[in-house]
Amino acid sequence: MAQIPLGVKTHAQKVCSLYKRALRNLEAYYDRRHVYRYQAVLLRERFDKHAKETNMIKANELLKEGEEELFLKQHPIPKYFATSPGGVAHERVVTPPDWVLDYWHPLEKAQYPEYFKKREQRKKEFVAMWEKEYGKPDEKDKHH
Amino acid sequence: MCFNSFFFLFFFMLINFFFFVYFIMNGLSVFFEWEIISFNSMSIVMSILLDWMSLLFMMFVSLISSVVIFYSKSYMNSELNLNRLIILVLMFVFSMVLLIISPNLISILLGWDGLGLISYCLVIYYQNLKSYNAGMLTALSNRIGDVMILMVICWIMNYGSWNYIFYFDFMKNDYVMFIISFMIIIAAMTKSAQIPFSSWLPAAMAAPTPVSALVHSSTLVTAGVYLLIRFNYLLIDMFFFKVLLFLSILTMFMSGISANYEFDLKKIIALSTLSQLGLMMSILSLGFPDIAFFHLLTHAMFKALLFMCAGVIIHMMNDIQDIRYMGGLSLYIPLTSLCLNISNLSLCGIPFLSGFYSKDLILEMVSFNSFNLMVFILFYLSTGLTVFYTFRLIMYVMISDFNLMMIYNLYDEDYIMLNSMFVLLFMSLLSGSFLSWFIFFYPYMIYLPFNLKLMVIYVSILGSILGFMVSNMGIYSLNKLLLSYNLSSFLCLMWFMPNLSTYGLSYIYLNFSQILFKNIDMGWSEIYSGKGIFNILKNYSVFYNIYQMNNFKIYLFSFILWFMILFIFFFI
Numbered sequence: 195m196a197q198i199p200l201g202v203k204t205h206a207q208k209v210c211s212l213y214k215r216a217l218r219n220l221e222a223y224y225d226r227r228h229v230y231r232y233q234a235v236l237l238r239e240r241f242d243k244h245a246k247e248t249n250m251i252k253a254n255e256l257l258k259e260g261e262e263e264l265f266l267k268q269h270p271i272p273k274y275f276a277t278s279p280g281g282v283a284h285e286r287v288v289t290p291p292d293w294v295l296d297y298w299h300p301l302e303k304a305q306y307p308e309y310f311k312k313r314e315q316r317k318k319e320f321v322a323m324w325e326k327e328y329g330k331p332d333e334k335d336k337h338h
Numbered sequence: 339m340c341f342n343s344f345f346f347l348f349f350f351m352l353i354n355f356f357f358f359v360y361f362i363m364n365g366l367s368v369f370f371e372w373e374i375i376s377f378n379s380m381s382i383v384m385s386i387l388l389d390w391m392s393l394l395f396m397m398f399v400s401l402i403s404s405v406v407i408f409y410s411k412s413y414m415n416s417e418l419n420l421n422r423l424i425i426l427v428l429m430f431v432f433s434m435v436l437l438i439i440s441p442n443l444i445s446i447l448l449g450w451d452g453l454g455l456i457s458y459c460l461v462i463y464y465q466n467l468k469s470y471n472a473g474m475l476t477a478l479s480n481r482i483g484d485v486m487i488l489m490v491i492c493w494i495m496n497y498g499s500w501n502y503i504f505y506f507d508f509m510k511n512d513y514v515m516f517i518i519s520f521m522i523i524i525a526a527m528t529k530s531a532q533i534p535f536s537s538w539l540p541a542a543m544a545a546p547t548p549v550s551a552l553v554h555s556s557t558l559v560t561a562g563v564y565l566l567i568r569f570n571y572l573l574i575d576m577f578f579f580k581v582l583l584f585l586s587i588l589t590m591f592m593s594g595i596s597a598n599y600e601f602d603l604k605k606i607i608a609l610s611t612l613s614q615l616g617l618m619m620s621i622l623s624l625g626f627p628d629i630a631f632f633h634l635l636t637h638a639m640f641k642a643l644l645f646m647c648a649g650v651i652i653h654m655m656n657d658i659q660d661i662r663y664m665g666g667l668s669l670y671i672p673l674t675s676l677c678l679n680i681s682n683l684s685l686c687g688i689p690f691l692s693g694f695y696s697k698d699l700i701l702e703m704v705s706f707n708s709f710n711l712m713v714f715i716l717f718y719l720s721t722g723l724t725v726f727y728t729f730r731l732i733m734y735v736m737i738s739d740f741n742l743m744m745i746y747n748l749y750d751e752d753y754i755m756l757n758s759m760f761v762l763l764f765m766s767l768l769s770g771s772f773l774s775w776f777i778f779f780y781p782y783m784i785y786l787p788f789n790l791k792l793m794v795i796y797v798s799i800l801g802s803i804l805g806f807m808v809s810n811m812g813i814y815s816l817n818k819l820l821l822s823y824n825l826s827s828f829l830c831l832m833w834f835m836p837n838l839s840t841y842g843l844s845y846i847y848l849n850f851s852q853i854l855f856k857n858i859d860m861g862w863s864e865i866y867s868g869k870g871i872f873n874i875l876k877n878y879s880v881f882y883n884i885y886q887m888n889n890f891k892i893y894l895f896s897f898i899l900w901f902m903i904l905f906i907f908f909f910i
Contacts, residue, residue: 222662223819224811225662225734225811226738226739227739227741229811229813232813267823270826270827271599271600271601275658276656276659276660277657282468282544283464283657284466284467284468286464286466286657287417288465288466
């Protein structure tokens, strides 16, 4: 399923994506900011040189070459932000939300009768508190 | 829970210390044995061996684990399941102690398997995909060693008991003993991450940092070395020990180079651990188990400290471990940077810090013995590489420009973490001299030419200059990694060893199973069972549909047919 393209990207989008990935790759190689800026300007210049290309066949070829070059020069240890996908702390601490408990099977709930009894009571109290403070919701706000 | 465990382990350390002093002063060693069952000329016994070596190692393990637990009180402050971590660490210490005090292969297996299992649980403590993969790699690599120990247990049944220490002198030239020692070496190599099995140690850095400080730097990985120290009498004449020398020197060299290319703070330290393990293994296979044990102890101290400093830095940088984001931190965290620098310099073997006493002794013994040029060169190159990556690390993390964000507020005021670090700081300053004066005072007469003696200093200076140069980046400088891309990525990814033990192994099976899946699951069995039966039924029903849907035509057709039959019957 993962191979199915869910949308058609325009040529401009593809070029922009390539440019961004190339910049991130440069960031991994040149870790000092000023050095990176210098290299980024050089990279921008390479992209700008063909910005006004009207021949789509040539533009496509250039894009293909660019992708190839990026693939061949991919940093062995790419620089990821810690909590982004690929980073060390990505999804490290995942706290399941409270409503998950409402979707337990009745048989599962029956194993903790006291807790769920108290939980239902608390839910009622919470709704009562809410309605006391903000009033009852309009009929037209109820979607389902 | 935290404080109780800390208290317990700290007192356990003190008890071990007093017993150690008593035992070494009186030259004691105590051997307890309980017979559980005896049948068929085979006795199953539970035995415990307490001598100065096991007591000293237990003292170090309990000291490090107590400060690590004290440290995790603050480090894992926001963790909901802190008790789970503490219990796992305590179970780990228990398995380690069981491994240390047992002269019996069954109880060694219990300790050994416990270490593997608990280290798996600790690596997957953070439940994300990276940890799961790392945990699986760790567990399966260690499993090879467990299987080897199990096979040793089977082989040693020939002798009637599993107390291996009784057989060292009498059965040394036995063929069975040869097989046993071969398997023991393989088991130790998996635990100490020597070359074919090295990829798990950097991967295991997915564990929380206190765990890395205790498990993956100072205790678990040295279990293999400890086992070989215990088995040393048996192994010393073996040919395979020479192969181990070769592999361990290569491990040392490989991890030294990879650490220079690595950017993950914890992985750099893990690779330096790997390099030191290679050093211990190699001096062990040269025939100096006592020096290997000495280096094991001093290394445990400063490496645990190094990991704890890394933990403080990671905490402060919001979980970022990449040293490319860091820089100039010594201005904000002076006390942590003090600890980091001292442990790093101790790792390099700078004189009169703890690493110096053991490492210098090892290098002197290597120079003093006449080994071939390759061994000699690789030893000194690896020593230089240690200084090289240490200086690169210090330059990246502590000295050069700040690299993370525009507004930052970094500070060094977590005194729980700092206190626990200072205990280890004290130990990594003094443990080397303490141990060398009190315990390892062998009258080694080392006689070396002047330049050979100063060789360590030469390679260290060269390494520090190179470390300074690679971390210095001018605006017009060309990136050396890009210029030699293929070679660099080879060296960067640990000589592609992680690929060898992950994709390399699974590729064949996955490929084969994909072929099977395509041809059998989605191919023939589909044609002949699921899809095939469906097709047959569908075709028949389509065929019968023709009759059902064309009632009128069939009626006419049968009318004509009957008409023709009647015509033929009556008129012809």
